[in-house]
Amino acid sequence: MKSEVSIRWTGNMAFESEVNGHKLVLDAAKEFGGEDLGYRPKPLVMAALAGCTGMDVVSILKKMRVEYDGLEIKVEGDVADEHPKTYTALKLIYEFKGKDLPMEKLEKAVALSEETYCGVWAMYKKAVPVTYEIRVVE
Template identity: 60%
Template sequence: MKSTLDLNWTGKMSFEADMSGHKIVLDADPSVGGEDKGVRPKPLMLLALAGCTAMDVVSILKKMRVEIEDFKVRVEADMTEEHPKHYSKMHVIYIFKGKDLPKEKIEKAVNLSDEKYCGVSAVYKKAMELTHEIRIEE
């Protein structure tokens, strides 16, 4: 299966892509010639990881009939100081809110995403340290 993406230059340091009918705009900080019209490319790596694993976890918990009131995924990343600057470590924090949430089922859902289903984390694990933690709040 092959995927293709076209990224079109729109002037200065700004670029635009159409992804499944959704416009994504990338741009740089004004200090390096951009106009801050869009997001930076590297932080999208954090979003890709958060989105991939969050969708897995919600889907798995739904199949387990676990009702959550609120759910958030936070990704913390460490970046190298030398060029090429890249993420050397990412830590995923899963934050669940709800009454009497079954810790074992939540752990199972997170582990299934981490070990089996999330393609983004599978690739990132080959390039950097990837860890996670679960927080359950009532």
């Protein structure tokens, strides 16, 4: 099985890609020669991680019949001081909204995503430490 994405330069620092039938524009900030027309590549790395694990966690909790009012996943990335300015560590913060949520099931869902299902997480943790925290807001 293969996966493929292509990207096309549209001028200056901007590129456009079509991913699963959806357009994605990438560009640099104005201070780096871009026109701020789209996403920056490095934050998309964090968004990919959050999206991958989020889809896993939502699916697993549905199977566990855990009901909650909301879920927000934040990703914090420590960036190297020198070039190449890679992420040196990533931290996921899962913030569940709801009353009397079963913490053991939330922890199990996140652990299953980390250990078994999320391919993005599996790939990233080979390169940098990835940690997480679970918060419940009533």
